[in-house]
Amino acid sequence: MNSRRALATALVIFLVLTCAAQPADDLQQTTDRLASSVLLGPSMTTLRELTDGFGGRLTGSPAYQAAAEWAAAKFGSFGIHSVRLESFEIPNGWQRRWAHGEMVAPLVRPLHLESVGWTPSTPEGGIQGEVVVIDDFSADHIKAQAAQINGHVVLLDTSKLFAQGVWKALPVLSASYAYLKDAGALGILQPDREKDNVLNAHDALWGAKMSPLPAFQLGLEDSKLIRRLLDARQSVSVKLEAQNKTSGATAVNNVIAEIRGTEHPEEWILIGAHLDSWDFGTGAQDNGAGAAMVLEAARAIAALGQPPRRSIRFALWGGEEQGLLGSFAYTQAHATELEKCVAVLNTDNGAGHPKGWKVEGRKDLMEAMAPISNTLLKALSGDDLSMEVTYDTDHGPFLLKGVPAFDLEVDMSHYMEIHHKSSDTFDKVDALNFKADAAVVAVTAYAIAEDARPIAPHLDHAAVGEILKKAGLDEFLKSVGVWNP
Ligand SMILES: [Zn+2]
Known part of the structure; x- marks a missing residue:
């Protein structure tokens, strides 16, 4: 290869390389x-x-x-x-105003709770009742338990339900709110999942739909205390009150x-x-x-x-x-x-x-x-x-x-x-x-x-x-x- 051809070849290679690289360099600079x-x-x-x-x-x-x-x-x-x-x-539309609750028997002590999002206010003066636990959320089970649920506050035990996976559990849990209302429940306590009674905000139903029942997310330690008392065959009563603002x-x-x-x-x-x-x-x-x-x-x-x-x-x-x-x-x-x-x-x-x-x-x-x-x-x-x-x-x-x-x-x-x-x-x-x-x-x-x-x-x-x-x-x-x- 003579020197002129070598120079020409080098020039072509240089031009090809710079043309190919140019847009990327420009884009990188930008x-x-x-x-x-x-x-x-x-x-x-x-x-x-x-x-x-x-x-x-x-x-x-x-x-x-x-x-x-x-x-x-x-x-x-x-x-x-x-x-x-x-x-x-x-x-x-939904806005939280306030919620409070207490255990009134067998102990008297405040509960760490807030309204679940998009749930209604309680009637004036709140709701008061004994607590029952539900761990099966099917329509048939809730219907069969109606005599125990009627006039009570229902504490949800979702551990078995969520073991099936969150995407399977959520529709079942959402549907259960209506069944619980039909069975005569006064309200719902939904235990939160983190220690120190810390609460993680969430709502009950998909799509900004109102829950048919007042529902409260309850601190983990409070919910465990209630479960232990119930397991020891003591009846537990709670008084719950919430005001939320809804706008249709x-x-x-x-x-x-x-x-x-x-x-x-x-x-x-x-x-x-x-x-x-x-x-x-x-x-x-x-x-x-x-x-x-x-x-x-x-x-x-x-x-x-x-x-x-x-x-x-x-x-x-x-x-x-x-x-x-x-x-x-x-x-x-x-x-x-x-x-x-x-x-x-x-x-x-x-x-x-x-x-x-x-x-x-x-x-x-x-x-x-x-x-x-x-x-x-x-x-x-x-x-x-x-x-x-x-x-x-x-x-x-x-x-x-x-x-x-x-x-x-x-x-x-x-x-x-x-x-x-x-x-x-x-x-x-x-x-x-x-x-x-x-x-x-x-x-x-x-x-x-x-x-x-x-x-x-x-x-x-x-x-x-x-x-x-x-x-x-x-x-x-x-x-x-x-x-x-
Ligand atoms: Zn986000």
Whole structure:
């Protein structure tokens, strides 16, 4: 090879290499700028405004509505002009006022309890009765026990039921409330599961439906004391009283904002998190952090001044804690344009150190996300891509429609210490982990929206059914009316 040919060959190789590498380098530079903006940005202030400013944000409550209006104004303050409140209806609004209870025999002592969410007030003066235990929740058993249940307070023993798995247990437990009312129960005591009589907020029924009976979640040690007394053949009487505020059918607003894409604005990816929370704490990790990540991603992408090829929608959902109601309503209201939804990114696992993304049972999503994890996210996050399939947060309704759905995976080793408890407050959020999470969300969204091709195809109904069946979710989802195999 003579020297001119060698030089020409080297030049060609150089050009080929630089041309091939150029887009990736550009994208890396852009997403690095994006990540820097998030890491140095005001997200902790945003989170504090949301949590300390509005407190717990029960779906349909005035606090939720005020937070939704605040969030819409936030998007606007980032220079995003396409901001909408999109409403859906829940069957009942509900707010906690107060609850108290005491054992009146054989001991006189206060009980650690609160109303189960979406349960009614007791009649004035409360209810008083002897306690009976139920550990079989079938209609037949409860009917057969009606003479023992009538005029009593029922303490639920769910240990056998939940041994069958949570997704099998929940529909059975929900249905039993109506059977217990028919059998003449005065009210329900549902033991909590953690020591120190700590309470974890939850509701009785899926879908913001009102429980037919007053029900109380009861501290673990209190419930064990009652069980020991009953086992020793002593009769236990309790007096329970609660006031809760209900508002019947109530409109709830999802908050939606959009940054238009430059080349394919009709195609969109969605970054979502639920804005509603439970009310014992102020919903900081669950899910103020996720909501603030979405707001921060929006701020940083808007501030970049360089929109990606496709549009990015930002969604803050209501009704997640009552059964993913806001995101489900969105997939119904926007059914005809879901085919243009390239991917959904959800964040609702707290603000632990970022580990990667859950790909919800799809190997093709794992392969498609791997290059992003291994390059653009490398300095921010672990590179885990989990195949776990869940219907526990707002990627779920999109998963049912076959949309490529990702759920942010973070270190959750301390999450359950505060989840749904009075301790879920701003002071539990580690700023650096939270900002790294937000940066992962922003960078991933930008990379998918900017890519020349959609990240993966949509799945058809049968393929989604296979994933749900394998995960043991299909029967449960059918029972709550969101899945039709
Ligand atoms: Zn949550």
